Amino acid sequence: MPFKLDQVVTVHLSIADETGEVLESTFGSEPLAFLSGRQQILPRLEERIATMPIHGKSTLTLSPEEAFGAYDESAVRIAKRSSFPEGAPLEEGMDFVAVNESGEEMPFMITKVEGDDITIDFNHPYAGKTLTIDVELIGMREATPEELDHGHVHGAGGHHH
Ligand SMILES: [Zn+2]
Known part of the structure; x- marks a missing residue:
């Protein structure tokens, strides 16, 4: 099931390259929050998160083409x-x-x-990399009118301003 548009989706994730080296991780620090349906994260990752229950965990591997593109x-x-x-x-x-x-x-x-x-x-730092992503769905809520107006999430995992 695809997400309803404009949900605030909060996740923890860890991204590793093909050698297993962890490039970045939110586990143990502030999670990532994004608005669903607005191409704020990789499409394949968003598709996978949409299939997960709250507190569910999943792992997916993305080719460079599915992630940040070939190295140019x-x-x-x-x-x-x-x-x-x-x-x-x-x-x-x-x-x-x-x-x-x-x-x-x-x-x-x-x-x-x-x-x-x-x-x-000018390549994305992860261009040309096959990425393995561990993701845990922390929570989901409706976006506030202000968040929709700004086009980003406020509070935990989002903008503080
Ligand atoms: Zn804002």
Whole structure:
């Protein structure tokens, strides 16, 4: 059964790559909350959660295509140090957000620093990875009018503002 639209769905999840290394996990910390039917999480993951009872647990494995896409070599560029804000510390592993001509935000990561040449990668950090996700459904409730207005969840697992 698909979710009713606009439920606040709260889950714990843990994401591991194909070697079993855990990339991120909410177990033991704040859970993740999302609005159903709004493409806020991976579609295959949302489909699976929709089949689970409250407090149910499940594990699914997603190919890169079902998760964050294949790794795209053409999304790796070399930028000059001078194209970054002056004095910005530039180190491998740092995340930045570029804004393109249409005002769209394009997150990227610095993957190499060699003198003036800064290698930057616009791929999603999990691009090209087969992901195994352990998920536990914590709870579900109707979204409030304010949450629907903002398009995100408030409170535990959501925005605090
Ligand atoms: Zn809000």
